[in-house]
Amino acid sequence: IYGGLKALPGAQPWQAxxxxxxxxxxxxxxxxxxxxxxxxxxxxxxxxxxxxxxxFQVVLGGVDLGKVEPSEQTLEVVETIVHEQYRETPxxxxxxxxxxxxxxxxxxxxxxxxxxxxxxxxxESFPDGSECKISGWGVTPESQYGSSQxxxxxxxxxxxxVCSDPKVYGKFIDNTMFCAGYLDGGVDSCQGDSGGxxxxxxxxxxxxxxxxxxxxxxxxxxxxxxxxxxxxxVDWINAKTAGP
Ligand code: 4AZ
Numbered sequence: 001i002y003g004g005l006k007a008l009p010g011a012q013p014w015q016a017x018x019x020x021x022x023x024x025x026x027x028x029x030x031x032x033x034x035x036x037x038x039x040x041x042x043x044x045x046x047x048x049x050x051x052x053x054x055x056f057q058v059v060l061g062g063v064d065l066g067k068v069e070p071s072e073q074t075l076e077v078v079e080t081i082v083h084e085q086y087r088e089t090p091x092x093x094x095x096x097x098x099x100x101x102x103x104x105x106x107x108x109x110x111x112x113x114x115x116x117x118x119x120x121x122x123x124e125s126f127p128d129g130s131e132c133k134i135s136g137w138g139v140t141p142e143s144q145y146g147s148s149q150x151x152x153x154x155x156x157x158x159x160x161x162v163c164s165d166p167k168v169y170g171k172f173i174d175n176t177m178f179c180a181g182y183l184d185g186g187v188d189s190c191q192g193d194s195g196g197x198x199x200x201x202x203x204x205x206x207x208x209x210x211x212x213x214x215x216x217x218x219x220x221x222x223x224x225x226x227x228x229x230x231x232x233x234v235d236w237i238n239a240k241t242a243g244p
Pocket of ligand 1: 188191192193214215225226
Protein backbone atom coordinates (compact mmCIF):
# COMPACT_ATOMS: atom_id res chain seq x y z
CA ILE A 1 0.00 0.00 0.00
CA TYR A 2 1.28 3.46 -0.93
CA GLY A 3 0.13 6.33 1.26
CA GLY A 4 -1.40 4.06 3.93
CA LEU A 5 -1.36 3.84 7.70
CA LYS A 6 -1.13 0.88 10.09
CA ALA A 7 -4.56 -0.75 10.30
CA LEU A 8 -5.94 -1.07 13.82
CA PRO A 9 -6.49 -4.69 14.96
CA GLY A 10 -10.05 -5.64 13.99
CA ALA A 11 -10.52 -2.72 11.58
CA GLN A 12 -10.44 -5.03 8.52
CA PRO A 13 -11.70 -8.28 10.06
CA TRP A 14 -12.35 -9.83 6.61
CA GLN A 15 -8.76 -9.31 5.44
CA ALA A 16 -6.95 -12.56 4.61
CA UNK A 17 -3.26 -13.28 3.94
CA UNK A 18 -2.93 -15.93 1.23
CA UNK A 19 0.29 -17.85 1.59
CA UNK A 20 2.15 -20.54 -0.36
CA UNK A 21 4.74 -23.06 0.69
CA UNK A 22 7.80 -22.23 -1.42
CA UNK A 23 8.84 -25.25 -3.56
CA UNK A 24 12.55 -25.28 -2.68
CA UNK A 25 12.78 -23.96 0.83
CA UNK A 26 12.81 -25.18 4.38
CA UNK A 27 11.16 -21.93 5.39
CA UNK A 28 7.48 -21.80 6.19
CA UNK A 29 4.65 -20.33 4.20
CA UNK A 30 5.13 -16.99 2.44
CA UNK A 31 2.52 -14.24 1.90
CA UNK A 32 1.71 -13.79 -1.79
CA UNK A 33 -1.67 -12.05 -1.93
CA UNK A 34 -4.56 -10.62 0.04
CA UNK A 35 -8.12 -11.89 0.11
CA UNK A 36 -11.49 -11.23 1.72
CA UNK A 37 -13.52 -13.60 3.89
CA UNK A 38 -16.99 -13.62 2.30
CA UNK A 39 -18.39 -16.71 4.04
CA UNK A 40 -16.90 -18.72 6.94
CA UNK A 41 -15.65 -21.33 4.44
CA UNK A 42 -14.75 -19.00 1.52
CA UNK A 43 -12.15 -16.35 0.73
CA UNK A 44 -12.44 -14.23 -2.42
CA UNK A 45 -9.19 -13.20 -4.10
CA UNK A 46 -7.72 -12.39 -7.52
CA UNK A 47 -7.42 -15.07 -10.22
CA UNK A 48 -3.79 -14.13 -10.82
CA UNK A 49 -2.98 -15.09 -7.22
CA UNK A 50 -3.65 -18.77 -7.92
CA UNK A 51 -0.34 -20.28 -8.95
CA UNK A 52 -0.68 -23.94 -9.93
CA UNK A 53 1.03 -26.76 -8.09
CA UNK A 54 1.41 -24.99 -4.76
CA UNK A 55 -0.03 -25.68 -1.34
CA PHE A 56 -1.96 -22.69 -0.03
CA GLN A 57 -2.91 -21.59 3.43
CA VAL A 58 -4.95 -18.61 4.57
CA VAL A 59 -4.31 -16.59 7.73
CA LEU A 60 -7.22 -14.59 9.17
CA GLY A 61 -7.44 -12.17 12.08
CA GLY A 62 -3.82 -11.00 12.05
CA VAL A 63 -2.19 -7.63 11.45
CA ASP A 64 1.51 -8.53 11.89
CA LEU A 65 2.79 -11.17 9.45
CA GLY A 66 6.04 -11.34 11.40
CA LYS A 67 4.52 -13.03 14.43
CA VAL A 68 1.78 -15.41 15.47
CA GLU A 69 -0.96 -13.39 17.13
CA PRO A 70 -3.59 -14.78 19.56
CA SER A 71 -6.36 -13.39 17.31
CA GLU A 72 -5.13 -15.38 14.28
CA GLN A 73 -6.60 -18.46 12.62
CA THR A 74 -4.69 -20.41 9.98
CA LEU A 75 -6.76 -22.52 7.61
CA GLU A 76 -5.92 -24.98 4.87
CA VAL A 77 -7.19 -24.36 1.32
CA VAL A 78 -9.03 -27.47 0.10
CA GLU A 79 -10.40 -26.10 -3.19
CA THR A 80 -9.45 -23.25 -5.54
CA ILE A 81 -11.88 -21.95 -8.18
CA VAL A 82 -10.53 -19.50 -10.76
CA HIS A 83 -13.05 -17.77 -13.02
CA GLU A 84 -13.59 -19.73 -16.25
CA GLN A 85 -12.94 -16.55 -18.31
CA TYR A 86 -9.85 -15.46 -16.37
CA ARG A 87 -7.36 -14.13 -18.90
CA GLU A 88 -4.07 -12.28 -18.71
CA THR A 89 -2.62 -10.23 -21.57
CA PRO A 90 0.56 -8.13 -21.46
CA UNK A 91 -1.57 -5.01 -20.84
CA UNK A 92 -4.52 -6.20 -18.75
CA UNK A 93 -6.12 -8.94 -16.63
CA UNK A 94 -9.73 -9.93 -17.33
CA UNK A 95 -12.18 -11.61 -14.94
CA UNK A 96 -9.51 -11.51 -12.22
CA UNK A 97 -11.36 -13.35 -9.49
CA UNK A 98 -10.96 -16.64 -7.62
CA UNK A 99 -12.46 -18.39 -4.60
CA UNK A 100 -10.67 -20.44 -1.96
CA UNK A 101 -12.53 -22.97 0.17
CA UNK A 102 -11.13 -23.18 3.69
CA UNK A 103 -10.82 -25.97 6.22
CA UNK A 104 -9.58 -25.59 9.78
CA UNK A 105 -7.65 -28.32 11.62
CA UNK A 106 -10.89 -29.42 13.32
CA UNK A 107 -12.60 -29.87 9.93
CA UNK A 108 -14.72 -26.75 10.33
CA UNK A 109 -14.31 -23.27 8.77
CA UNK A 110 -13.35 -19.82 10.11
CA UNK A 111 -14.74 -19.01 13.56
CA UNK A 112 -15.98 -15.44 13.72
CA UNK A 113 -14.59 -13.17 16.45
CA UNK A 114 -13.85 -9.52 17.11
CA UNK A 115 -10.95 -9.91 14.66
CA UNK A 116 -12.48 -12.26 12.06
CA UNK A 117 -15.71 -11.44 10.22
CA UNK A 118 -17.22 -11.90 6.77
CA UNK A 119 -17.77 -8.89 4.50
CA UNK A 120 -20.93 -8.42 2.40
CA UNK A 121 -20.74 -8.47 -1.38
CA UNK A 122 -21.80 -5.23 -3.09
CA UNK A 123 -24.78 -5.83 -5.37
CA GLU A 124 -25.14 -2.23 -6.56
CA SER A 125 -22.81 0.49 -7.79
CA PHE A 126 -21.36 3.17 -5.55
CA PRO A 127 -21.18 6.67 -7.08
CA ASP A 128 -17.99 8.01 -8.69
CA GLY A 129 -15.95 9.87 -6.09
CA SER A 130 -17.06 7.59 -3.22
CA GLU A 131 -14.44 7.21 -0.49
CA CYS A 132 -13.54 3.55 -0.12
CA LYS A 133 -10.78 1.60 1.64
CA ILE A 134 -7.95 -0.66 0.48
CA SER A 135 -5.72 -2.75 2.73
CA GLY A 136 -2.82 -5.14 2.47
CA TRP A 137 0.73 -6.22 3.29
CA GLY A 138 2.09 -5.34 -0.16
CA VAL A 139 4.93 -3.16 -1.38
CA THR A 140 5.29 0.33 0.11
CA PRO A 141 7.49 3.26 -0.94
CA GLU A 142 9.75 2.25 1.98
CA SER A 143 9.96 -1.50 1.29
CA GLN A 144 10.01 -3.44 -1.97
CA TYR A 145 9.42 -6.59 0.14
CA GLY A 146 6.12 -5.33 1.51
CA SER A 147 4.97 -4.39 4.98
CA SER A 148 4.90 -6.84 7.90
CA GLN A 149 2.08 -4.69 9.35
CA UNK A 150 -1.30 -4.57 7.65
CA UNK A 151 -1.75 -1.10 6.13
CA UNK A 152 -4.92 0.59 4.93
CA UNK A 153 -5.66 3.71 2.89
CA UNK A 154 -8.63 5.63 1.57
CA UNK A 155 -9.11 5.79 -2.20
CA UNK A 156 -11.76 7.42 -4.41
CA UNK A 157 -13.80 5.60 -7.06
CA UNK A 158 -12.85 6.96 -10.48
CA UNK A 159 -15.39 7.32 -13.32
CA UNK A 160 -15.16 4.64 -16.02
CA UNK A 161 -14.68 7.19 -18.84
CA VAL A 162 -11.70 8.66 -16.95
CA CYS A 163 -10.23 5.18 -16.28
CA SER A 164 -10.50 4.29 -19.98
CA ASP A 165 -9.18 7.66 -21.19
CA PRO A 166 -6.10 7.14 -23.41
CA LYS A 167 -4.02 9.11 -20.86
CA VAL A 168 -4.98 6.59 -18.18
CA TYR A 169 -5.54 2.95 -19.33
CA GLY A 170 -7.40 3.40 -22.63
CA LYS A 171 -8.94 0.28 -24.19
CA PHE A 172 -7.45 -2.11 -21.63
CA ILE A 173 -10.33 -1.37 -19.24
CA ASP A 174 -13.63 -3.21 -19.60
CA ASN A 175 -16.83 -3.18 -17.54
CA THR A 176 -15.58 -6.01 -15.29
CA MET A 177 -12.99 -3.60 -13.82
CA PHE A 178 -12.81 -0.08 -12.42
CA CYS A 179 -10.16 2.39 -11.30
CA ALA A 180 -9.76 3.79 -7.79
CA GLY A 181 -7.21 6.09 -6.23
CA TYR A 182 -5.97 9.52 -7.27
CA LEU A 183 -4.89 10.77 -10.71
CA ASP A 184 -2.21 12.80 -8.90
CA GLY A 185 -0.76 9.52 -7.57
CA GLY A 186 0.54 8.86 -4.06
CA VAL A 187 -2.14 6.63 -2.55
CA ASP A 188 -2.50 3.21 -4.20
CA SER A 189 -2.38 -0.55 -3.88
CA CYS A 190 0.78 -2.35 -5.01
CA GLN A 191 2.35 -5.78 -5.52
CA GLY A 192 1.40 -8.11 -2.65
CA ASP A 193 -1.89 -6.27 -2.06
CA SER A 194 -3.38 -8.12 -5.04
CA GLY A 195 -6.48 -10.15 -4.24
CA GLY A 196 -7.29 -7.98 -1.23
CA UNK A 197 -10.53 -6.13 -0.90
CA UNK A 198 -11.57 -2.58 -1.74
CA UNK A 199 -14.48 -1.94 0.61
CA UNK A 200 -17.06 0.84 0.59
CA UNK A 201 -19.42 1.64 3.47
CA UNK A 202 -23.10 2.54 3.28
CA UNK A 203 -25.38 2.95 6.32
CA UNK A 204 -22.68 1.42 8.53
CA UNK A 205 -22.45 -1.75 6.43
CA UNK A 206 -19.13 -2.54 4.73
CA UNK A 207 -19.29 -4.01 1.23
CA UNK A 208 -16.56 -5.68 -0.82
CA UNK A 209 -16.75 -3.60 -4.00
CA UNK A 210 -13.39 -4.36 -5.64
CA UNK A 211 -10.50 -6.82 -5.66
CA UNK A 212 -6.96 -5.43 -6.06
CA UNK A 213 -6.07 -6.56 -9.58
CA UNK A 214 -3.47 -4.59 -11.55
CA UNK A 215 -2.07 -1.23 -12.52
CA UNK A 216 0.91 0.37 -14.24
CA UNK A 217 3.37 0.48 -11.33
CA UNK A 218 2.15 1.99 -8.04
CA UNK A 219 1.26 5.48 -6.89
CA UNK A 220 2.12 7.14 -10.21
CA UNK A 221 0.31 10.08 -11.80
CA UNK A 222 -2.54 9.07 -14.17
CA UNK A 223 -2.04 5.38 -13.22
CA UNK A 224 -4.55 4.59 -10.47
CA UNK A 225 -5.11 1.04 -9.26
CA UNK A 226 -7.40 -1.25 -11.25
CA UNK A 227 -9.88 -3.41 -9.35
CA UNK A 228 -12.13 -6.33 -10.30
CA UNK A 229 -15.74 -5.10 -10.25
CA UNK A 230 -17.35 -7.37 -7.61
CA UNK A 231 -20.96 -6.40 -8.55
CA UNK A 232 -20.36 -8.01 -11.96
CA UNK A 233 -19.48 -11.36 -10.32
CA VAL A 234 -21.99 -11.67 -7.45
CA ASP A 235 -24.13 -14.31 -9.20
CA TRP A 236 -21.01 -16.28 -10.13
CA ILE A 237 -19.71 -16.10 -6.53
CA ASN A 238 -23.06 -17.17 -5.06
CA ALA A 239 -23.35 -20.09 -7.51
CA LYS A 240 -19.82 -21.35 -6.75
CA THR A 241 -20.09 -21.02 -2.97
CA ALA A 242 -23.68 -22.31 -2.61
CA GLY A 243 -22.88 -26.02 -2.18
CA PRO A 244 -23.72 -28.36 0.68
C1 4AZ B 1 0.88 -6.10 -8.76
O1 4AZ B 1 1.94 -6.15 -9.35
C2 4AZ B 1 0.13 -4.80 -8.71
N1 4AZ B 1 -1.19 0.01 -8.34
C3 4AZ B 1 -0.99 -4.67 -7.90
C4 4AZ B 1 -1.66 -3.48 -7.86
C5 4AZ B 1 -1.25 -2.41 -8.62
C6 4AZ B 1 -0.14 -2.52 -9.42
C7 4AZ B 1 0.56 -3.73 -9.47
C8 4AZ B 1 -2.01 -1.12 -8.55
O2 4AZ B 1 0.40 -7.08 -8.21
